[in-house]
Amino acid sequence: xxxxxxxxxxxxxFGGQPVVRDVSFDVASREIVGLVGESxxxxxxxxxxxxxxxxxxxxxxxxIVFEGRDLPALGRRQMRRLRGAGIGMIFQEPMxxxxxxxxxxxxxxxxxxxxxxxxxxxxxxRAVELLEKVGIPAPRRRLEDYPHQMSGGMRQRVxxxxxxxxxxxxxxxxxxxxxxxxxxxxxxxxxxxxxxxxFGTAVVLITHNMGxxxxxxxxxxxxxxxxxxxxxxxxxxxxxxxxxxxxxxMASTPAMDMEAPRLVTIPGGTPTPGNLPxxxxxxxxxGYAIPPCAEGVPPMDAFADGQRAACIRARELxxxxxx
Amino acid sequence: MxxxxxxxxxxxxxxxxxxxxxxxxxxxxxxxxxATVIGGPSATAEDLxxxxxxxxxxxxxxxxxxxxxxxxxxxxxxxxxxLGIPVTDAVIARSPITISIALxxxxxxIVLGLSTGIVAALNHNRWIDQAATVFALxxxxxxxxxLALVMIVLFSVHLGWLPTGGYVPFTTxxxxxxxxxxxxxxxxxxxQAGLLTRITRxxxxxxxxxxxxxxxxxxxxxxxxxxxxxxxxxxxxxxxTVLGLILSVLLSGSIVIETIFNVPxxxxxxxxxxSNRDYPMIQGGLLFVTAALLLLNxxxxxxxxxxxxxxxxxxxx
Amino acid sequence: xxxxxxxxxxxxxARLARMGAGLRRIGKSRAFVIGAVLFAFICLAATIGxxxxxxxxxxxxxxxxxQPPSMExxxxxxxxxxxxxxxxxxxxxxxxxxxxxxxxxxAAFGVLLGALAGYYRxxxxxxxxxxxxxxxxxxxxLAIGIASALGPSAVTAIVALSVVYVPRTxxxxxxxxxxxRELDYVHAARACGATxxxxxxxxxxxxxxxxxxxxxxxxxAYAILxxxxxxxxxxGAPPTVPSWGVLIxxxxxxxxxxxxxxxxxxxxxxxxxxxxxxxxxxxxDVLDPRMKVEQG
Numbered sequence: 001x002x003x004x005x006x007x008x009x010x011x012x013x014f015g016g017q018p019v020v021r022d023v024s025f026d027v028a029s030r031e032i033v034g035l036v037g038e039s040x041x042x043x044x045x046x047x048x049x050x051x052x053x054x055x056x057x058x059x060x061x062x063x064i065v066f067e068g069r070d071l072p073a074l075g076r077r078q079m080r081r082l083r084g085a086g087i088g089m090i091f092q093e094p095m096x097x098x099x100x101x102x103x104x105x106x107x108x109x110x111x112x113x114x115x116x117x118x119x120x121x122x123x124x125x126r127a128v129e130l131l132e133k134v135g136i137p138a139p140r141r142r143l144e145d146y147p148h149q150m151s152g153g154m155r156q157r158v159x160x161x162x163x164x165x166x167x168x169x170x171x172x173x174x175x176x177x178x179x180x181x182x183x184x185x186x187x188x189x190x191x192x193x194x195x196x197x198x199f200g201t202a203v204v205l206i207t208h209n210m211g212x213x214x215x216x217x218x219x220x221x222x223x224x225x226x227x228x229x230x231x232x233x234x235x236x237x238x239x240x241x242x243x244x245x246x247x248x249x250m251a252s253t254p255a256m257d258m259e260a261p262r263l264v265t266i267p268g269g270t271p272t273p274g275n276l277p278x279x280x281x282x283x284x285x286x287g288y289a290i291p292p293c294a295e296g297v298p299p300m301d302a303f304a305d306g307q308r309a310a311c312i313r314a315r316e317l318x319x320x321x322x323x
Numbered sequence: 324m325x326x327x328x329x330x331x332x333x334x335x336x337x338x339x340x341x342x343x344x345x346x347x348x349x350x351x352x353x354x355x356x357x358a359t360v361i362g363g364p365s366a367t368a369e370d371l372x373x374x375x376x377x378x379x380x381x382x383x384x385x386x387x388x389x390x391x392x393x394x395x396x397x398x399x400x401x402x403x404x405x406l407g408i409p410v411t412d413a414v415i416a417r418s419p420i421t422i423s424i425a426l427x428x429x430x431x432x433i434v435l436g437l438s439t440g441i442v443a444a445l446n447h448n449r450w451i452d453q454a455a456t457v458f459a460l461x462x463x464x465x466x467x468x469x470l471a472l473v474m475i476v477l478f479s480v481h482l483g484w485l486p487t488g489g490y491v492p493f494t495t496x497x498x499x500x501x502x503x504x505x506x507x508x509x510x511x512x513x514x515q516a517g518l519l520t521r522i523t524r525x526x527x528x529x530x531x532x533x534x535x536x537x538x539x540x541x542x543x544x545x546x547x548x549x550x551x552x553x554x555x556x557x558x559x560x561x562x563x564t565v566l567g568l569i570l571s572v573l574l575s576g577s578i579v580i581e582t583i584f585n586v587p588x589x590x591x592x593x594x595x596x597x598s599n600r601d602y603p604m605i606q607g608g609l610l611f612v613t614a615a616l617l618l619l620n621x622x623x624x625x626x627x628x629x630x631x632x633x634x635x636x637x638x639x640x
Numbered sequence: 641x642x643x644x645x646x647x648x649x650x651x652x653x654a655r656l657a658r659m660g661a662g663l664r665r666i667g668k669s670r671a672f673v674i675g676a677v678l679f680a681f682i683c684l685a686a687t688i689g690x691x692x693x694x695x696x697x698x699x700x701x702x703x704x705x706x707q708p709p710s711m712e713x714x715x716x717x718x719x720x721x722x723x724x725x726x727x728x729x730x731x732x733x734x735x736x737x738x739x740x741x742x743x744x745x746x747a748a749f750g751v752l753l754g755a756l757a758g759y760y761r762x763x764x765x766x767x768x769x770x771x772x773x774x775x776x777x778x779x780x781x782l783a784i785g786i787a788s789a790l791g792p793s794a795v796t797a798i799v800a801l802s803v804v805y806v807p808r809t810x811x812x813x814x815x816x817x818x819x820x821r822e823l824d825y826v827h828a829a830r831a832c833g834a835t836x837x838x839x840x841x842x843x844x845x846x847x848x849x850x851x852x853x854x855x856x857x858x859x860x861a862y863a864i865l866x867x868x869x870x871x872x873x874x875x876g877a878p879p880t881v882p883s884w885g886v887l888i889x890x891x892x893x894x895x896x897x898x899x900x901x902x903x904x905x906x907x908x909x910x911x912x913x914x915x916x917x918x919x920x921x922x923x924x925d926v927l928d929p930r931m932k933v934e935q936g
Binding site: 341342344349350351352354360460466468470473476480571572574575576594598612613617 | 769770772773774776777778779780781782784785786788789790791861865868869872873874875888892895896899902903906909910913914917918921
């Protein structure tokens with residue numbers, strides 16, 4: 001069966017400056033794929049590239065195939081029809097992602113009526129249904145509320161309702177829980193898992209938090225400094241990460257209910273796009289780096305269980321001991 | 324909301340009292356004996372006495388102030404020295420003319436300023452944006468009375484499209500009104516349109532960077548709806564706050580503009596009062612216009628709170 | 641006391657360094673550079689221009705009335721055969737002089753009143769209510785009212801425009817004083833026993849300079865525009881002295897046959913004001929992009 005979404009050698013550059021390089025991964029129907037990396041690793045840009053929401057100055061190469069159609073090749077109008085209807089998206093900041101001058105109901109109804117020719121009343125009924133689905137109490141009354149009258153968690157639920165309004169096959173969630181507090185985070189992740197069960201929606205979940213990944217992802221794509229460095233099922237990845245960066249990421253991840261500084265154990269910082277080291281981007285921070293690491297970008301190496309890692313020493317070092 | 328309206332009203336009252344006191348005080352700025360200055364060299368002793376009595380200068384200062392406020396509360400702004408009629412009557416009789424031109428000018432300002440600002444923001448950093456920015460800058464730098472004269476030379480003298488001056492009331496002849504009011508309104512509007520262009524452009528650029536615009540696009544909303552609905556609604560609100568300032572400059576500009584175009588509004592009434600040293604008329608006109616503006620600003624502020632749901636509907640979060 | 645001295649000494653090089661960095665950034669602002677060039681051009685023309693024009697601004701030459709711009713008279717002649725170039729250059733002195741005087745008065749009284757209002761909260765209430773009342777009047781209208789009472793002269797124009805714009809400048813100064821007075825080092829200076837006067841002069845005011853300078857460049861622009869209106873209405877400098885507004889007013893009668901009489905002085909005003917606006921915009925972008933300037 002062909003995947004729902006398939007990225008092949010996708011690169012994005014701004015003014016000749018690449019911010020995403022050679023990214024390839026697949027998302028199958030009903031699958032939850034975690035896209036992990038530090039801020040600036042290119043994961044959000046990748047998501048916006050899928051939806052065609054990057055500014056016109058972005059130079060995109062490679063193939064992004066969704067349900068057999070290459071998205072960058074689509075016309076503006078076709079792409080617009082696909083947004084919301086085929087692919088829904090949730091953003092990081094529920095506080096600023098809803099328009100402050102329209103009611104929540106208006107914004108859900110708009111999302112429905114952009115794609116479906118139904119009356120406003122029918123759309124309102126559907127909006128109530130959606131709000132109920134995403135766990136908002138007294139949904140009919142809430143339609144009249146403005147975003148500022150709701151808490152952050154509520155607003156993110158509204159965003160999910162908007163994203164689900166036209167039953168998309170794919171939902172892209174960009175750090176949907178980062179701005180919220182921990183108990184709300186867990187509730188929203190449960191909601192996303194339910195959404196997949198009930199609507200069969202595939203999810204691309206972008207996060208920097210391995211705890212979130214462990215909670216709901218089926219498969220994980222790890223990005224570092226604009227490239228994919230490892231890809232694996234969630235169990236193989238947590239059992240035996242192959243790339244030294246993923247190992248560091250695991251070691252530094254706190255339990256999900258703990259607020260802790262992340263990635264404290266990896267020395268140094270993410271290189272900026274304009275300032276990449278030659279060869280493996282991670283080499284300068286890597287405890288296992290050897291001179292050949294600086295000589296060329298390491299190719300993806302395939303392992304059992306479909307695990308892949310871009311590290312020339314991955315085989316030699318062997319899988320990390322299970323935690 | 325109601326609390327805000329009341330407190331805003333209460334704030335306006337002391338300002339209104341001070342404003343009227345300042346307007347009242349203007350006559351005491353006249354160097355030497357005010358009556359002599361007003362009467363001119365040919366004035367007889369009786370003339371001077373009459374002027375003093377008219378202005379209340381023959382009474383003690385406190386009595387004058389008391390008188391002034393008592394009259395003011397009854398809507399009495401004194402009697403014009405030149406026309407011999409109550410200032411209030413004269414101002415009210417002329418105000419429809421000034422208001423109609425000011426409104427016309429406001430519409431031109433908003434249409435020109437908003438559209439240029441929006442087009443500039445949507446084409447950020449392209450040549451059309453730069454052209455709009457230059458247009459706006461030149462707009463705020465031109466003396467409007469000079470612009471009026473240049474437009475008369477161009478449109479009236481050379482092209483002969485529009486009359487050089489005069490005024491036809493809208494109620495008698497709408498086309499005639501349009502012909503006579505267009506140049507005055509346009510020369511008043513150019514400056515303000517420049518100001519509005521700058522504000523609209525920078526606000527729109529700010530709004531277009533907001534997350535909710537991205538959300539609207541992600542929903543699949545067509546781009547023109549994103550602009551006209553989502554972006555514009557948020558751009559207009561800050562623009563409403565400068566309406567008061569715009570009206571203020573429009574009205575002060577009307578003195579010169581009405582004089583140039585021979586439009587018999589409040590502006591030319593004041594212009595004539597100035598050349599005839601008709602101080603009650605100057606004071607009264609000044610006070611009338613300023614009070615009207617204060618009230619308009621009040622309305623604009625309240626309108627603003629009504630437009631912005633974050634203020635109109637109290638929030639929990 | 642010794643502590644405050646040490647602090648001041650430490651603060652001074654930092655401030656100089658900041659100013660140096662500011663100057664370098666200003667050089668990169670296209671608006672500032674163009675504005676500065678335009679304004680410098682007009683100022684230069686006003687100061688040395690009259691020395692080079694062979695013709696006196698009041699030299700009558702009945703035979704050469706209404707000459708359009710030519711090689712002999714670059715900007716033409718007026719109804720009495722006087723050189724328009726010469727009159728505009730002399731007019732520049734008056735118009736710029738009045739503008740500059742208004743700016744100086746604004747700097748002095750704006751800072752004084754703004755600092756008093758910002759620093760002494762009791763005075764603040766009174767001063768700001770008066771400022772509110774003065775600012776409630778449309779700017780030009782108030783200037784016209786005051787000037788009509790004082791009688792036409794250049795001094796009248798300066799006084800009237802100062803009354804109009806000083807409250808606006810004082811507000812800008814007050815706003816920054818309110819921010820700066822709560823900064824840590826001011827609290828520290830106070831804890832060290834520095835006097836109010838010393839705190840205001842040494843610590844607060846130097847940090848309010850940026851918004852003040854921007855505001856003054858706009859005041860200059862408004863003053864030039866408003867002075868022209870006053871002169872046009874016969875409330876500014878008397879007609880024997882050709883300020884730009886007077887020149888436009890005189891030219892108005894001959895607009896049909898000699899449009900240059902009106903266009904030239906108006907263009908001079910427009911260039912000056914454009915230059916000052918660009919200058920102010922550039923300064924504002926460099927000094928503080930979020931700063932709002934009171935205008936009107």
